Amino acid sequence: INNFSEIEIKILNKLNEYGKAYIVGGAVRDILLGVKPKDVDFATNLPYETLKTLFNEYNPKETGKPFGVIRIRVNDTDYEIAKFREDNYENKDGLKIIPEEKKVSFIDDIKNDLARRDFTINAMAYNQTEGIVDLYNGQKDIENKMINFVGNAEERIIEDPLRVLRAFRFMSRLNFSLSENTIEAIKKQKSLLNDIPKERITMEFSKLLLGENIKNTLTLMKDTGVLEIIIPEFKATYNFDQCNPHHNLDLFNHIISVVSKVPADLELRYTALLHDIAKPVVQTFDDKGIAHYKTHEIVGADMARDILTRLKLPVKLIDTVAEIIKKHMILYKDITDKKFNKLLSEMGYDNLLRLIEHSIADNESKNDEVVSTENDFYERLQRAVEKQMQVTINDLVINGKDLIELGFTGKEIGQIKKELLDKYLSEEIQNEKEEMLNYVKEKYNK
Template identity: 35%
Template structure:
């Protein structure tokens, strides 16, 4: 089978590399994801991998020099690879190689090999495809493991025996699930069973590498495809047991609760229809993690999960730390949304006070709209009339909040009187009284006792200061 590359936007580059390889008496092939996506007619990736039956580093240097003498080539001698950037592309060259693995590492021992050897070491048949850039066979497709058929049948399958493939490099288990999720493919039965068998091997892989694959699953169109496979294979229990702890339905005195694990997967799918924000999707994934440790059956009431949002938000930090996820603003954003996830539900009543709306507006700040996206995604009832009612309730709350915001200007507000102004008012040095008075001003505004107004805040501070035994400074 020959692939016509003449219409490919990178055709000129491929021809130049073909000529350079010929001058160096080396073979050259495009391999991996670029070939897969080309055949699937997907948007071409910006990284292209090349394999040569020879010295990959020397060929990379020669190819870069042919494009532009000043192109910088990054060399990785331990892996026999070299790469450089050109025209928005990341171009990587490697010498064809054989690999063998030790029991306690996913880093292989490497020796020089042929193209076929190199294709054997690839993770999946759909990634073992190669296109020749050699003069006599330019565009010919090499498919020793039936990758074309697997593409047509939407199958994830390993080139060699799957248990050995996954044991050698356990990250491939996460990659199999990631490709199944992002491409909407099925993992071939023997391969799926091999993942179940080898799941414990994932523990030798760094969490940073695992999370790269996990986040790609989270960013797929329907993340539950990958999350379900992680649960089915046992990988979820190893990597994020806080989620599998939500599994199951208990019954006491004829009363049951929903299975919060499968509910969570529905919420993640729902929110993914409306946002590509990875961390908002994470908030959906973790919004109920506090329910497992807070679940309790109370006579006369039934199943309760009191304080699960607060406990869940505390669990987020430990989970992010363990999984080597960012601990800065991204983690705090997820914490915040988990903590506030049930707040809007309590505000759907017509009798909701303005102060409750002001507090939500103040606490959510710029993330209020994201909170509402999460709340709407959390509606998983199959009853269409209930679903419509819940969504309308949230829309009504959004309207109420907008009215309060326009009137009181609460979102992200700074107290209308500063700590420096309070110190000047009473002739004070920095101290605890300043913090107390600023907090009282904030509470008074949120409760609607005073407006978000400088003069009203000043009068309020004078009155409260007197109650604390403070005197107005002579200079005021």
């Protein structure tokens, strides 16, 4: 526990000089796990006004919700200092209906502040006089890598159903398991998730997707019936026999294998999750009884768009995921340098890199290697970048004005620009004014 930084101990001392304070929640958990906390939260009996004065030198900001919390930022870390509080859930709709100011009441005790927290591993506090305050066996659960609710699991889910996803989030991120009791409560109360605003669901789901234990987590989400509440389209992938010699896994297990093999990048994880989502929709059989999935990339890109829009993810992420899904079979074919240059021009470096990473993970999740191992995509990408092939129509040295001067009009201008880009990406001409003008003049007799 000596692993808290100097500044954290300094804040703690200062708070304890004027009142009573602890480091609480995720930071205590992370220190016990031996990892550096992302952000450190403090709980204290001091009122907001006092906190503001005490930490004036750090330019404290008031966080919007909950009220009475200040945030300071030192050396790239956020510190939140909040007065002890307990949550009051006045009716079943809890978080949605009760106004924020009425939802929390301040109390002068850490005990209730810890009782309102979700899991035992997140419900510990620390200060230098009392050491670790662990009223719910959080340390034991950390040792056993086990997630348990504080108090009655079902009641805690009813209070805030988002906690179902938080349980899966910590399972995925920390490589923990959910206790039997937690799993049973989730199975019984999972449908309450339907009433939670999509933004809150998506925030937890995205964090969960980036975890290293993602394969087991998605499997348990399927087995408890939670995954299909978030993405109903997933139901059709469960036990879906791909009836295809390339695959020994059923569709669901193939998908989660790919998800677990791509790097922990949000766009890539969503791409992997949804890349084959259209397979059950487009499946056809030939007369040998082998299944085919023509157009599943195109239909899948549209389905992914719908799903991710429903989840209220940012448009930029949705566009990226849809584009990679649409192209996710391209690298399976032998691909010429010309085609590779074109892909780089169309997608840009980041997304072509993602396409490569996805294809490799997809390939490794199949029976046989369909992507040729001789195809060294990373090197080819590097070569294309070095040759400066990351060029789009707007990067051409020739512009509309040049073409008008040569006597072209209207639609012709766009068509010629496209042609020039194509010739450039095929490495037939260079992106140089003289050369491009000569090419156009000669070809069109201008």
